Amino acid sequence: MKSGDKMGIFRRLKRNVSSLIRRIFKKNSTRIGIYGPPNAGKTTLANRILMDWTEEEEGFGEVSHIPHETRRAMRRNGIVINANGGVVKLDIVDTPGLATKIDFHDFMKHGLKEEEAKKRAKEATEGVIEAIKWLDDLDGVLLVMDATEDPFTQVNVVVVGNMEARNLPLLIVANKIDLPSASPQRIATAFPQHPMVAISALEGHNMEELYEAIAERFG
């Protein structure tokens, strides 16, 4: 028997045991949160997952180049992902971008008027709090990082640390690999203890590999 076949048997066994445990405890879906810094592409990914696995026409939310476009956590239940023989039923929470600072002047640089910028900043602070509160109610996390940016941000370190402390599964998504300056390898080097998949949520590149990893990690 080839080592790949052995690995396949082991993975199927692991999935079956996980599925059995969920049935015993009457938990038929896994609740995962999509986390990351602002503008990493969390909502683009969430919308892509909805588009690929549901018939919903409405996505999780609007996307834009202005940071903190998502300022409320959005949840969709019962999304079934079937990849490479593994099936996983997910409740997905798209969370607002995590940050340690929010300056309304930054929004004004994107063309917002002062009053609108202050309102957006206030809502963004509430969004960060909401995202942090959700950490207590999840079974796992998809941590989305912009592959063109430095991965060693404190926000990434905090999410990774909190998942490890809770002993919950984490899958790192290196997004925006369609951009020439993307370096997913830098992310893999920064967090070698966790699996990583490199994708472009916008262009739909490498999504099959991501869905297989999701079924493997959260199934």
Place this chain on the structure above:
Amino acid sequence: MKSVQLDLISYDMLSGMTPMEKIRMILDRVRDGAVVILERGLTPEEEAKLIEYTMTEIEEDFPGIEIESYPSEAKRSWIGRILGKGIVHQPRLTIIGPAEQLKTTSKDRDFISAVISMKDE
């Protein structure tokens, strides 16, 4: 001459405090314009709490904090393995300051470079 206050907090001092006392002490000092350096930083849960409380205090003249630390050392005891307990993190040196004054220029697993600027009067 303008100056920036640096507050260096020892591990002994920090370990005698509750998470809420640590967060309050850090935020009060940073809001007063100091840059706080912790000999050993906060746990991941405490850092998440610090970010949460920072968000509640953001206003026009306080846009938040800059916080940088080396990724903590994750350890799991053999008892933890058997009981399925989470990994125990050993926090490492952490620097926290006002966002408009402290800027991280580069960061790696074992190296942090930052610039501290004076606040405009």
